[in-house]
Amino acid sequence: MQHLRAAWALAGAAVGFFLLFLIQAHLEGQLVAGTCEIVTLDRDSSQPRRTIARQTARCACRKGQIAGTTRASPACVDVHIVRNRQWCEMLPCLDDEGCDLLVNRTGWTCAQPGGKVKTTTVS
Known part of the structure; x- marks a missing residue:
């Protein structure tokens, strides 16, 4: 069960970083x-x-x-x-x-x- 929670946390973090990357690229005009x-x-x-x-x-x-x-x-x-x-x-x-x-x-x-x-x- 703990492995499943850790996997979801990692997946959520990866999605969050990807969204931040998209927002940053958009704000920079790239x-x-x-x-x-x-x-x-x-x-x-x-x-x-x-x-x-x-x-x-x-x-x-x-x-x-x-x-x-x-x-x-x-x-x-x-x-x-x-x-x-x-x-x-x-x-x-x-x-x-x-x-x-x-x-x-x-x-x-x-x-x-x-x-x-x-x-x-x-x-």
């Missing part, structure tokens, strides 16, 4: 390896039935990874996906959406079940 954050997000709804959104993300990706999009959020993805412009391989759409490459491979579309389509282009 990202933890393999994570991203949105720096700017601008939306333009001046055209009827159309919203143009532009976002800039900052990522601290591991070796062999590059900034991309997973589940409609910035994420680190394998570099081969971006080099080969196989955008749908990084799972950029939400679970209930279908992904299709644009014809010129400059981005992708996410089609929702109700017929709404979100188009993303890479610049």
